[in-house]
Amino acid sequence: MVEFILERGNYWAIIGLMMIGLYTLFSSTNLIKRLVGLSIFQTSIILFYISLSRIDGGTAPILYGKDAKGHGGEHGAEVAAGHATDATHAAPDAAHGAADAAAHGFEHVYSNPLPHVLMLTAIVVGVATLATGLAIVVRIREAYGTIETDEIRETDLEVALAEYAEDHPEANPA
Template identity: 85%
Template sequence: MLEFILERGNYWAIIGLMMIGLYTLFAATNLIKRLVGLSIFQTSIILFYISLSRIDGGTAPILYGKDAKSHGGGHGEEAAASHAADATHAAPDAAQNAVDAAHGAASHGMEHVYSNPLPHVLMLTAIVVGVATLAVGLAIVVRIREAYGTIESDEIREMDLDVALAEYAEDHPGEANPA
């Protein structure tokens, strides 16, 4: 039971953070505070993805040691040049070797354990897109401030309602107020 809780404690903590962000988003009337709540929500989802990608005993997904050298990855230029030279001498042979190497890697794996790089890539771009959307949201908030003189959503709603009622009274003279 304790082990079960320890294995999932991270997820629960992240869900707690997510809910605090969601609460700020719902309860705050100030639009900038709402956007901050939205970014807390977004950051906790990123935390969730990254904790799913972690592997016990793993390391950052940057090849090092034998993994980088033996496959000609480490220092690009010389390795690539020697590969190219091999290929021109005996092209079919080299291609066969590459296929063999690929099979070998798939069967006995790498020297070190690396954490899963795919969620890292997706979340990296999500962070940058997140700041771009935050900027658009803030720009809209600035325009709302210039148009209404306030950034509290309940005040904006009241002003909109007043305008709508005034327009209705103008279009239908003599009728009772719908509100």
């Protein structure tokens, strides 16, 4: 049982980060703390996808050794492009081990680069989302004088009640 838990330590860390992010996101009334919670949650998701894409015995999809034969000389660029494409297509099958790599004509097992590329995109989107959120928080601070959601709701309610009383004088008995 202890081995089961220790072998999956990265997943336990990811679950911990995810719960910390969600708790911060839902429990805080401060808008910046909520954005920090959202960023922690996004980071845990990115780590989860990277952990899932790991292949036992796999290496980066950069051809080397006997897999890189034919590189250099007059055919270097064309052969390199062909082998890189083959390595990328062989990577999902390589999760089953070196036998599949050999079946595809490769000496080494290569990891699939697609999840890593997608997570790089997710990082960029996360940073853009955080920057947009911080810009909105700045504008809220300028408009309301606070970044606490309770105080913002209270101010909105007071303004809405004042506008309603102004528009409907018959509802106000005073």
